[in-house]
Amino acid sequence: MPQFTYTARDAGGGLMQGVLEGDSAGAVAAELQRAGSTPLEIVLATAVGASMASKQIGFGRSEKVKHEDLLMFSRQLHTLLKAGIALTRALGGLQESASAAMKDVIRQIRESLESGNEMSTSLAKQTGIFSAFYVSMVRVGEMTGRLDEVFLRLFHHLEFEKLMRDQVKSALRYPTFVIVVMLIAIGVINVFVIPSFQKVFDGFGAQLPLMTRILVGFSKFTLAAWPYILVGAVGAIFAFRRWTASEDGGYAWDKLKLKFPIAGKIIRKATLARFSRSFALALKSGVPVVQAMMVVANTVDNHFFARAIEKMREGVERGDSLLRTAAASGIFTPVVLQMIAVGEESGTLDEMLGEVADFYQQEVEYELKSLSAQIEPILIVFLGVLVLILALGVFLPIWDLGKAAIK
DSSP states (O other): OOEEEEEEEOTTSOEEEEEEEOSSHHHHHHHHHHTTOEEEEEEEGGGHHHHHHHHHHHHTOSSOOOHHHHHHHHHHHHHHHHTTOOHHHHHHHHHHHSOHHHHHHHHHHHHHHHTTOOHHHHHHTSTTTSOHHHHHHHHHHHHHTOHHHHHHHHHHHHHHHHHHHHHHHHHHHHHHHHHHHHHHHHHHIIIIIHHHHHHHHHHHTOOOOHHHHHHHHHHHHHHHHHHHHHHHHHHHHHHHHHHHHSHHHHHHHHHHHTTSTTHHHHHHHHHHHHHHHHHHHHHHTTOOHHHHHHHHTTTSOOHHHHHHHHHHHHHHHTTOOHHHHHHHHTOSOHHHHHHHHHHHHHTOHHHHHHHHHHHHHHHHHHHHHTHHHHHHHHHHHHHHHHHHHHHHHHHHHHHHHHHHHHO
């Protein structure tokens, strides 16, 4: 009997690895699920070396797989499977019309399928391409025999993610442009304008106003110490990224982001929309509530929310209702809690969670549409203060010199 190397999460959410014997990857997955674990990756032990090579190929791709590639892959695969076309044949058809990067991914998936692996295992081998949530949903589709439906739901899920991302980029485009122009202007004034004015002022030997002396001193400091400033900035960014990559640092940073003015409420609503949409998709696909929450906790992209969802899952495992654990988490509004209550009572929790996702999505869309209007006054005030400082620093001494020349 062949041996399979697996990676899974236990009932407590901890990561576990090991080797099991089984007739197929599906049999090993079923055995892990019976033990209360959620399989993340199952690889034939003799294919571990090939899997590592596959990962190296994936890391070294000349082209990156885009979000749009995954959208088309999910949609087209749903259509082909629904038409009754075999999975390997469907992948062969998709490979012909896919982008260069996606074509390589599909080729590796086909090779993995032909070597005896299941679709979910083949997808899990493509490191950095398919998320743990995507792989888990495909595994559920394999177990329930509704793989075509799962790919359609994954398409809608990816479409929702793309919509949210595009809306955020659109809302931040103008403020980002203004900030970049401001920084360039400050750099030009600091490096070229102020030193030129300083030479003129030194020629007259007059006492400069306080604001001018501050600007000149700042200009001298930045010109003399810019290598140290650059190294310090790079070091600070590196240290910050390492801190946020740690469990405690990531939790603290994600919690702090929710308190940001203007952006905090958008991040909160967008995260809740992603959670609700993913949870609804998992339940519609037949995933039990506890396992669905374990999988969905990895999709919210926020350590603070992920920990709150884990606590909700632990409460459900103890026998508490989803409504009670959701209320105790403190991350949902009363309106959403009422919808969860109705969903539990009527047995339509997946539909109610879909309604919650739609509700939050509409809220996020409204907030993003008004984001530019909220940021513009802040930018105008900041620009006004900057112009005032520069005007006082540059033109006050010119005014003083003019008065001295008249006298």
